[in-house]
Amino acid sequence: MGDKTHTHPGAAGRAVTADHPASVRNVVLVGPSGSGKTTLVEALALTAGAVNRAGRVEDGGTVSDHDDIEHRQHRSVQLSLVPVEWDGIKVNLLDTPGYADFVGELRAGLRAADAALFVVSAADGVDGATRMVWEECQAVGMPRAIVVTHLESARADFEEMTRVCAEAFGADDPDAVLPLYLPLRGPAGPDGHAPVTGLVGLLSQKLFDYSAGERKESEPGEDQLPTLEGARDRLIEGIIAESEDETLMDRYLGGEQVDVKTLVEDLERAVARGTFHPVLAAAPAAEGARQGLGTVELLELITRGFPTPFEHPLPEVTGIDGTPRELAPCDTEGPLVAEVVKTSSDPYVGRLSLVRVFSGTLRPDDTVHVSGHGLADRGHEDHDVDEKVGALSMAFGRQQRPVDRAVAGDLVCVAKLGRAETGDTLSAKDDPLLMRPWRMPDPLLPLAIQAHSKPDEDKLSLGLSRLVAEDPTMRLEQNQDTHQVVLWCLGEAHADVALERLRSRYGVQVDVVPHKVPLRETFAGKAAGRGRHVKQSGGHGQFAICEIEVEPLPGGSGIEFVDKVVGGAVPRQFIPSVEKGVRAQAAKGVAAGHPLVDVRVTLLDGKSHSVDSSDAAFQTAGALALREAAAETRIHLLEPVAEVSVLIPDDYVGAVMSDLSTRRGRVLGTEQTGAGRTLIRAEVPEFEIGRYAIDLRSLSHGTASFSRAYARHEPMPPQVAEKLREQDGETS
Template identity: 80%
Template sequence: MGDKASTHPGAAGRAQTADRPASIRNVVLVGHSGSGKTTLVEALAQASGAVSRAGRVEDGGCLSDYDEIEHRQQRSVQLSLVPVEYNGIKINLLDTPGYADFVGELRAGLRAADAALFVVSAADGVDGATKLVWEECASVGMPRALVVTHLEAARADFDEMTAVCQRVFGGDDPDAVVPLYLPLYGDEGPDGHAPVAGLIGLLSQRVFDYSQGARKDRDPDPEHLPLIEEARNRLIEGIIAESEDESLMDRYLGGEECDVKTLVTDLEKAVARGVFHPVLAAAPAGEGAKQGLGTVELLELITGGFPTPEEREIPAVTTPQGAPRPPLACDPEGPLAAEVVKTSSDPYVGRISLVRVFSGTLRPDETVHVSGHGLEDRGHEDHDVDERVGALSAPFGKQQRALARAIAGDMACVAKLSRAETGDTLSAKAGPLLMEPWDMPDPLLPIAIQAHSKADEDKLSQGLSRLVAEDPTMRLEQNPDTRQVVLWCLGEAHVDVALERLRTRYGVQVDAVPHRVPLRETFAARAAGRGRHVKQSGGHGQFAICEITVEPLPGGSGIEFVDKVVGGAVPRQFIPSVEKGVRAQAAKGVAAGYPLEDVRVTLLDGKAHSVDSSDAAFQTAGALALRECAAQTQIQLLEPVAEIGVTVAEEYVGQVMSDLSGRRGRVVGTEQTDDGNTRVRAEIPEIEISRYAVDLRSLSHGTGRFSRAYARHEPMPQHLADKIREEAGNGG
């Protein structure tokens, strides 16, 4: 760890094949957009010797955020793996997007990692979404540490930021969130701001000076000692409180000086167990500098304090048919169990799957079994197939560096798995397995799309299927009622990236069109009508007359057809024809073009001709009779109503309830959740919540979440129904 005062740079960043799980660390970087995660990854790669200068791989190109969309939008939109090596340990750094729309990429990173590094900007503080991720990690015992960035900002204050972290992340035990180092400030500049020039190690009581572009350690100056003492005592007390050696506290309280080596060992054990969360500081290297401030300390924390894959529990496995299997261990000689955590497409290589190997060893050119849970509601097929693994590689910027194998605990990119999708399990052909899935957020923002041209229409289906194969947080819907193609996404930025990928990656240009909810029509009152279809034009004519009544039924009744014809006025063979015509017209609608439902249609009487009556004639007569009934009474429009549950912090409950009321929602109850938040349950017309995923995020500062489920159709207010009829009449 950093206070060991090691400066060994480790091996350069050429792809290395790990030889044992103990020599691997899988670390996910978490933080809000703009907190500096990507910059930190590049600084760590530079400090480890993987790159020649910040953000550049040795033979050119950007190390991270190399996707064209990321370049244009100036933000991370996908999970990126950057493997580096330090002191003989392979570190798989997983850089995640900080924007809420790409939380699916974050969840994939959490699944693949064994520890999390929370990146907090000293200039911006901690947002609510980052706190939610911290709590999610805490619930599964994932080890966590914090690193404070942007210390160069004029308003940055490390001590204040540490206090914020203790309050937000410490919970009942703020002493478990304490700094390992204190920043050492240089001389004030013309603007009155003193830059951070180094770090003071609290355990070793050494100064690590970065002011000359490379880390050098020395004794602290006399004026540093009072600064060190209070913070050092608090750190030691925090370490001892989590120590497995119960006698250490008694010895410390008795005045005995604790051995630094013992403290470092206990600190590393407490971090690996997920009960102690050190705070560090970091800044990118300046022009010509070899190491960014705090990067060596972070690398030593990762290699010394974060757990190996052997120390983390492997997700439960079953057979593809659901039969339980014994728990797996992180053993390269064990049965193969790997998981696709990300899927992407390369214009030259094709589909590339980023895979975390949990058990066994994955090798190129072997045949594996691919098992998927299937997310049919999101456009992902359930599958259970064998596939041949292509080349294995380690990504480094745009490059792919060949790997001979990937052992348990490691990660690799696999080429040419044409059927595997994100979340699928790779296992031995002779012993297929299926890993327990991880939680994926439900996409709740709909965007209706249509092909821009005939050429795009020909490619649309394939492009969409490949798009959703890459992103399990996206749902593809072919709505039979509105006849729209709908992409359900997590937010507006998610929509923008999806449409951009369709255009640039799959060559499909689409246009966004207004999203329509599936309305229905029904009769407001009983009505009677007569359908007369009589034509004579030489030869056989067409003759059919029927008389019907229509009356409304309770919601959810559908269409009920009743035959009350007496005396054979309508021959028996033509009664099904009348029903068929009625149902066909009902499907088309009778007022604004929406399906008719919740009515009883009763056939009372009619007339037939011995020669000119036919099945087609009575179908037409049935349809005409239904339309005449509709003209005799008021037709109500029915709109779908959803049951939603909105989970927010107590401070936002009033705003949420007021907002729901403004959307014609009915609050039906509130309840406290296990995590201390409040869940508001309401019923609300679906037309009012098309953009609720975006609006709730704004209302709750990114911390709110909601679920929705169809409840029923209800009559729409007359003024809204009239507006829709008017639009339908104008061809809108």
């Protein structure tokens, strides 16, 4: 790496295609918001000749064109694909959002990629959320490299940042996280800051000067070599430690000089295996320059060190019936297995699906089977349909360049898959298959909405179904208790984007309303009630009288109805009518309009009329009796309690437990889960965790996660219930 001078005529006017999986590299860029991922993608595209010096593709638009929502958010909110070509290799660069609310897009990028490029700002360092993603990649053995950006910052220190990265990412083996190049700084400016103008290769011991806007190679001076020796020796030892030649370390320590070619080959193999993680530096090209600093070195690493799709294990594949299927990885002639990793709507071509082909070859006008299973809890019903594939294309900015096929290992945009949703599997219609969905973050922030007007009401259902089809990290709920439409999101920014997409893409204006927690009511003690429904208005009247007794039951008992009428005071045919009236009134509530639960209602006595009694009359009497009984005793409000599990770094355990106690939470226990993390289990009233997804992120600096599950309803403390009643009175 680093021994060739590259010149590229440019590929800005054509689609970058691949004929064989060996000529494809799929790379996802990972890093926090503001670390410079998108800028780096643009710099790589410029160096590869995919865009011109103005950063534009030949037929209009820039490589990083964002939709209007991203411009308003001032951040990337969706996964984007930028294909470039380097030394005959197609490189699919997957740029992911760095903000936590859009982690679903990041996970889609990880699913579609074979290697990850972690982008770290020299000005900001490594945050906890990036460490967590690194650990996830480490767990599945995904190859990784690190790029340090923002070297122009006054406080940027590449050597210090390399040490920080080794500490953050190399917990098991710090010598597996080492730089391949060191930055060269030019003369200091008036402010005393010396800009980075080039790099020196630690293996090749050559200088690469970018100060003129294009990479130029030269030999280092004798005075520069001693400063490189320590870093070079450590790099060589790190590479040799990962070498498959077990004798190499002994030979090196014995004084043998290992040739650079052998070291480079061992380095490339170690990177592809995911056991060595090189650190590089990169910066965007200056205005009018042709190449950004470090971009050539980075493209060399990607094409020569990162694995081909052949080396990426196939996700679990089954038949539609769940029967396991064993498929060869990346077989272009094998059964078609592809996956929709992103769905978007284009105003000109309609729905576009970004698809990773894992096996077989996908062509325009093919009829494929679309399978979606395993996401029903998020509003994605299981489905199996056949659809005809539309045009295949490569996205470049806002341009779509047609291609005639997509081979196994490649990524492609597919038009007109009207039923396919993110996470769905595409396979041959005569051999339908299913891939296990990737792990999705659980949306835990509720957003209750209602249509702004009658025309919006007519369009709301369709708009919501399209919204959740594009974004499987969003869950749609039609709450049967509160009668609210609730979008469950990952955070406030995620919610804002959802509302904006409803408005701008689907023409639906909605209002956000307070999210209601489903409460219940129950009797605090035993009470009696008499229901009298007697009306005479000429002709047949209405006559029904019943007497009941109501007593509380343990939680979870529901409504019990007991008949203890003697002597036919209430005719047998009307006893079910009383029960029906009681249950109807219980569903409506007896105090604050919440369903009544956990009581036994006993019918004791009553009166009837041979002519005027009826089913409807006794239903009404039963309801009146229950209301009268409720007026004779205290009614408890029951609130839902959730079982909450919080996974948190040990440093934040005290703060999280203290916060849970302020939310009326009861900690049930804690347990160590390894790697300096603790699992806290607690029960917390749902009233107190409506915004917990936001608050926990702030409390833990984005390093914690939590899950919640309904446990039961239990009585609300009197002071809390009284405060709630006052609030309800103010809003009514």
